[in-house]
Amino acid sequence: MLLLALDTATPAVTVALHDGEAVIASSSQVDARRHGELLLPAVDHVLAGAGLTLDAVTGIVVGIGPGPYTGLRVGLMTADTFGFALGVPVHGVCTLDGLAYATDLDGPFVVATDARRKEVYWARYADSRTRLTDPAVDRPADIAEQVAGLPAVGAGALLYPDTFPSAHEPEHVSAAALASLAAERLAAGVELPEPRPLYLRRPDAQVPKNYKVVTPK
Amino acid sequence: MTDSRDEPLVLGIETSCDETGVGIVRGTTLLADAVASSVDEHARFGGVVPEVASRAHLEAMIPTIQRALKDAGVSARDLDGIAVTAGPGLAGALLVGVSAAKAYAYALGKPLYGVNHLASHICVDQLEHGPLPEPTMALLVSGGHSSLLLSSDITSDVRPLGATIDDAAGEAFDKIARVLNLGFPGGPVIDRYAKEGDPKAITFPRGLTGPRDPAYDFSFSGLKTSVARWIEAKRAAGEEVPVRDVSASFQEAVVDVLTRKAVRACKDEGVDHLMIGGGVAANSRLRALAAERCEAAGIRLRVPRPKLCTDNGAMVAALGAEMVARNRTPSDWDLSADSSLPVTDPHVPGHSHDHDHVHEVSKENLYS
Ligand SMILES: [Zn+2]
Numbered sequence: 390m391l392l393l394a395l396d397t398a399t400p401a402v403t404v405a406l407h408d409g410e411a412v413i414a415s416s417s418q419v420d421a422r423r424h425g426e427l428l429l430p431a432v433d434h435v436l437a438g439a440g441l442t443l444d445a446v447t448g449i450v451v452g453i454g455p456g457p458y459t460g461l462r463v464g465l466m467t468a469d470t471f472g473f474a475l476g477v478p479v480h481g482v483c484t485l486d487g488l489a490y491a492t493d494l495d496g497p498f499v500v501a502t503d504a505r506r507k508e509v510y511w512a513r514y515a516d517s518r519t520r521l522t523d524p525a526v527d528r529p530a531d532i533a534e535q536v537a538g539l540p541a542v543g544a545g546a547l548l549y550p551d552t553f554p555s556a557h558e559p560e561h562v563s564a565a566a567l568a569s570l571a572a573e574r575l576a577a578g579v580e581l582p583e584p585r586p587l588y589l590r591r592p593d594a595q596v597p598k599n600y601k602v603v604t605p606k
Numbered sequence: 607m608t609d610s611r612d613e614p615l616v617l618g619i620e621t622s623c624d625e626t627g628v629g630i631v632r633g634t635t636l637l638a639d640a641v642a643s644s645v646d647e648h649a650r651f652g653g654v655v656p657e658v659a660s661r662a663h664l665e666a667m668i669p670t671i672q673r674a675l676k677d678a679g680v681s682a683r684d685l686d687g688i689a690v691t692a693g694p695g696l697a698g699a700l701l702v703g704v705s706a707a708k709a710y711a712y713a714l715g716k717p718l719y720g721v722n723h724l725a726s727h728i729c730v731d732q733l734e735h736g737p738l739p740e741p742t743m744a745l746l747v748s749g750g751h752s753s754l755l756l757s758s759d760i761t762s763d764v765r766p767l768g769a770t771i772d773d774a775a776g777e778a779f780d781k782i783a784r785v786l787n788l789g790f791p792g793g794p795v796i797d798r799y800a801k802e803g804d805p806k807a808i809t810f811p812r813g814l815t816g817p818r819d820p821a822y823d824f825s826f827s828g829l830k831t832s833v834a835r836w837i838e839a840k841r842a843a844g845e846e847v848p849v850r851d852v853s854a855s856f857q858e859a860v861v862d863v864l865t866r867k868a869v870r871a872c873k874d875e876g877v878d879h880l881m882i883g884g885g886v887a888a889n890s891r892l893r894a895l896a897a898e899r900c901e902a903a904g905i906r907l908r909v910p911r912p913k914l915c916t917d918n919g920a921m922v923a924a925l926g927a928e929m930v931a932r933n934r935t936p937s938d939w940d941l942s943a944d945s946s947l948p949v950t951d952p953h954v955p956g957h958s959h960d961h962d963h964v965h966e967v968s969k970e971n972l973y974s
Pocket residue numbers: 723727748750884885916917
């Protein structure tokens with residue numbers, strides 16, 4: 390088994406290879422505006438670092454978000470296309486679950502990433518492997534009661550200390566965590582979600598009521 | 607005659623606006639032109655909503671690639687390259703296509719060519735009328751652009767002579783259709799109504815056609831305002847708006863200016879071929895008037911069939927095939943989408959200086 394994991398749902402462009410036992414190579418760069426440029430060279434770099442080529446990969450793991458859409462789609466489109474070209478399965482993993490897995494916390498906590506527009510993508514966890522709530526997008530102040538007293542991780546938590554006073558690392562997801570989580574679940578026979586994006590918001594689009602009258606009054 | 611099997615087999619991906627296009631060509635021969643459009647999802651918004659388009663591209667991409675391969679009856683392994691629209695266009699939409707193309711080229715071990723959307727609109731005519739004459743004058747008209755371009759080599763030299771200084775021609779069609787409550791997109795419906803109307807019924811202004819105006823630039827904003835005012839005056843007077851005559855007269859004003867300037871550019875530059883491309887080139891009156899005026903001026907007109915004029919993947923594949931045939935440098939894996947890629951860049955070459963790079967590598971592998 391050789392899993393290629395990638396995630397572009399947070400400012401990190403992160404790639405990892407997992408052989409079923411452990412992560413054998415990985416790369417993470419933080420640059421929220423250059424997902425499109427950085428991802429393929431990162432895949433190439435990680436494969437080369439492990440002395441492997443893409444056709445050795447037996448499955449793709451991709452972070453399905455939630456995350457800012459433009460970046461999120463880079464990872465999903467890349468994963469979909471790899472899966473199609475290689476004829477291997479593409480597994481989705483919730484990006485927040487990847488962040489949670491990297492914490493090793495065994496009590497309840499919150500994961501929150503930056504959703505921009507003064508909102509966070511977030512979910513509550515019982516421990517690093519168990520999510521309690523569906524991922525949601527909200528203004529930090531609106532969820533203050535639901536997350537009160539809980540430790541929190543992720544850039545969204547670090548960004549809003551009023552709501553998340555005990556926020557700490559990790560800030561962004563790592564594909565290494567995503568790959569390890571996926572490998573663990575696949576080994577346990579758990580079915581992973583389809584690689585479909587978690588947008589959580591409808592597209593911004595105004596229906597013009599009418600055209601603007603041009604005749605001067 | 608060379609065996610057509612020697613010509614490059616290229617798959618092209620286009621996602622600059624609301625069409626997910628995947629085309630496959632062998633040299634100048636069209637093998638597949640698969641298109642999935644999200645136009646219906648935009649109709650109620652009265653224009654293309656970028657986020658809606660981007661979401662639709664992600665959903666449609668793999669099925670559209672599959673359909674193109676099936677239609678062409680070729681195996682992905684036999685491709686000589688993958689081409690993709692790198693720009694100009696909607697940034698988020700472009701990025702979906704660029705991501706797919708990069709992953710596909712990488713997975714298949716094929717060279718990648720990020721190409722210019724505008725140059726692709728010109729090059730697509732090779733699939734219809736054979737190799738482009740050099741130089742070629744091109745009039746590109748669509749919802750996103752209105753330009754006069756002169757190209758001596760579509761893979762390396764595209765020179766802009768003029769462009770719209772405000773709205774694109776297709777945008778003007780959309781806006782007038784909205785004023786007339788005809789829905790979105792405006793081009794086809796106005797064309798339909800205009801067929802039953804009188805193009806001389808109302809004299810609408812011809813933008814930038816004065817003696818001191820720039821010879822090859824266009825302006826459609828004044829025309830749009832003038833038409834809207836005329837309609838509003840009718841409505842204010844409680845009269846019925848003659849939709850057919852307004853459509854015909856408005857359309858005439860647009861195509862009159864487009865064809866007049868294109869023919870003039872050909873004469874000024876001593877070019878005896880005019881190519882018209884872009885979504886508005888599907889307009890029946892534009893095609894007819896251009897044919898008439900080119901004939902009178904001794905210019906050979908080349909307009910692809912309407913399906914090749916609107917955005918599609920075949921046009922990208924056509925330009926990609928030309929890049930392969932002319933040994934142009936492939937793009938690097940860090941190719942990015944460039945929403946404002948200049949028209950003067952027919953493609954985005956990589957930084958690796960040796961343009962036989964891919965070839966060299968495979969040769970080494972052969973002997974190792
Ligand atoms: Zn176009």
